[in-house]
Amino acid sequence: MRITMIGTGYVGLVSGACFADFGHRVTCVDTDAAKIAALHRGEMPIFEPGLDQLVEASVKAGRLDFQTDLAGPVGEADAVFIAVGTPSRRGDGHADLSYVHAAAREIAAALKGFTVVVTKSTVPVGTGDEVERIIRETNPNADVAVASNPEFLREGAAIRDFKHPDRIVVGTDDERARKAMGEVYRPLYLNQAPIMYTERRTAELIKYAANAFLATKITFINEIADLSEKVGADVQEVARGIGLDNRIGSKFLNAGPGFGGSCFPKDTRALVKTALDHDVPLRIVEAVLAVNDNRKRAMARKVAAAVGGNLRGKTVAVLGLTFKPETDDMREAPSIPLITGLLDLGAQVRAYDPVGMELAKHDLPDIAYAVDPYDCAKGADALVIVTEWVQFRALDLVRLKQEMAHPVIVDLRNIYRRDEMKALGFIYESVGRGDI
Ligand code: NAD
Structure with missing residues (x-):
């Protein structure tokens, strides 16, 4: 053809x-x-x-x-x-x-x-x-x-x-x-x-319904993560426990900093608008959008809390800028509102991403960029893991700790184990894994 x-x-x-x-x-x-x-x-x-x-x-x-x-x-x-x-x-x-x-x-x-x-x-x-x-x-x-x-x-x-x-x-x-x-x-x-x-109209709606459903699943587990933190539960175990139910399924149940990217935010917004035009408000999808928008900036407050509440004059290292690993796409990446929030709270930010830094410079011109994760961590008062690139899953944590001014890690993708991080002497915050 x-x-x-x-x-x-x-x-x-x-x-x-x-x-x-x-x-x-x-x-x-x-x-x-x-x-x-x-x-x-x-x-x-x-x-x-x-x-x-x-x-x-x-x-x-x-x-x-x-x-x-x-x-x-x-x-x-x-x-x-x-x-x-x-x-x-x-x-x-x-x-x-x-x-x-x-x-x-x-x-x-x-x-x-x-x-x-x-x-x-x-x-x-x-x-x-x-x-x-x-x-x-x-x-x-x-x-x-x-x-x-x-x-x-x-x-x-x-x-x-x-x-x-x-x-x-x-x-x-x-x-x-x-x-x-x-x-x-x-x-x-x-x-x-x-x-x-x-039928053609059905095909068009299938795409939006699929993305809205996936965005809802992510947002649902993110809210369960917040509750887990408060009640001393572990959201990853909760996700596993519900995901093994075939009716629910285990995918898209990873708690994190909120969804971003080139599709979910714009497609959920567009679906809400289409529905309103037809006098059929999609209240669940509207709530998903509102919850997700609030969440991204709330992640900056989570970092502030991890360093004792005040970020003014502090240096924050950010690992991962793209909206997910294995892409250079920065469209509506959660790193953007997070970093803007950190800057608003008075922090200085240094970031590293394996492929996203060139594109990130358009959205985030006012931060420093590092050549590798250890360079990024130099003198930092806190280090935030935003995108779960595979190279961030096996960092030399002893070296990382030596580079940092204060050993505070905020892991927004739950890629490390709490007991190991504590044993290494880190103050370690993650998402939805509460201490009683
Ligand atoms: P993109 O911005 O990467 O690519 C769009 C391209 O179209 C650009 O290179 C632009 O220069 C070109 N273009 C615009 N007008 C043109 C014209 N008149 N003639 C020729 N070229 C023109 O976008 P994308 O991420 O590839 O997304 C494209 C569509 O696919 C969007 O509707 C998106 O929602 C959808 N989609 C994207 C993904 C994804 O993961 N990116 C997944 C599924 C669906």
């Missing part, structure tokens, strides 16, 4: 490279000329494990190329995927659909022959209808079917997720589109990928 991917970001580049790896002929298009130039040089514009080898192999095999102009590749394509950003709209929290609409207009003008146009971006219910309307208005003669195919990959494990999906959701009632989408994903059938065909 000939596939054109519009938008070459975390989703578009991974999806395009995986489709090419399946054997399809793929062109990834992006309006960001610097991104496309980097890809032509063989450089990845994002950090995603394994992506460089995957891209290189498909480019060499002649199945993957990159362009800034969509007209040629769209004209030749059997399927055009829209994978542009849908950030929160400034001011009101609705999904900003301007990139999707612009892409639809450009695609419409370039279509030749029957083409399936597929929204892979996360878009509110009804966006497929609007994309179809724009295409028909711009190019009334286009032979087109508009389908929804939301993406569920996780950054940091994106290639594995794309190649071994729990499910593929395809929203269309057009028989030709259904057949084309079956062809696109056919190479996955050996892996028994469960394709679920549904």
Whole structure:
């Protein structure tokens, strides 16, 4: 199949490279000329494990190329995927659909022959209808079917997720589109990928409902963590105890500093707005958003409490800036409100992250950056673990303690054991593991 991917970001580049790896002929298009130039040089514009080898192999095999102009590749394509950003709209929290609409207009003008146009971006219910309307208005003669195919990959494990999906959701009632989408994903059938065909609006809602549910699960365990601290329980044991129940499941029950990232915050906000527009307030999701927003700044107060209440003039070392390990993505990372909170409380902050520091400098220009975890810990009055990068799980704790002015560790990911940290002489605070 000939596939054109519009938008070459975390989703578009991974999806395009995986489709090419399946054997399809793929062109990834992006309006960001610097991104496309980097890809032509063989450089990845994002950090995603394994992506460089995957891209290189498909480019060499002649199945993957990159362009800034969509007209040629769209004209030749059997399927055009829209994978542009849908950030929160400034001011009101609705999904900003301007990139999707612009892409639809450009695609419409370039279509030749029957083409399936597929929204892979996360878009509110009804966006497929609007994309179809724009295409028909711009190019009334286009032979087109508009389908929804939301993406569920996780950054940091994106290639594995794309190649071994729990499910593929395809929203269309057009028989030709259904057949084309079956062809696109056919190479996955050996892996028994469960394709679920549904109505377009249902597919759009599945994506938001999934993200809102996961955000709710995280927020639920975070509140149970707060209660655990107060009553002398261990939230990790509670999570294990409930997670072994198949109806609940053990994933997404890790207490921490609150969810962030490029999807959960913006998608829960957009779902709440869609629901309000239809006079169906989603009060659980609204509460999840409010609880999560408060939590991130509350983590700064937790650090203050660990050093005796006053952070003025103190140095805080922060390990981990990206919203999760194995990505360079800083969008809505919990580290940002946490560090801003620490600065507001009068602290000086020095941070280290294995890959996120370049992007972090845009959001956090007023802090110092270290070259490794030990450099970060130098002279610190407290050290906060914010992102559970694997290299932070096996730190030389004796060396770390020697570097610090005061041996205070606030572990917001519960990656260390309390008894070991205490035995080493640390004042150790974690999340939801209360002392009676
Ligand atoms: P991104 O910001 O990394 O990439 C979007 C790209 O689209 C950018 O490179 C931008 O330059 C390009 N673009 C914008 N308008 C364009 C146009 N008219 N023509 C060509 N290119 C254009 O975003 P992302 O993280 O890849 O997310 C894309 C979509 O996928 C969003 O809707 C997001 O919610 C959804 N999604 C993201 C993830 C994730 O983990 N990042 C997972 C599932 C779904």
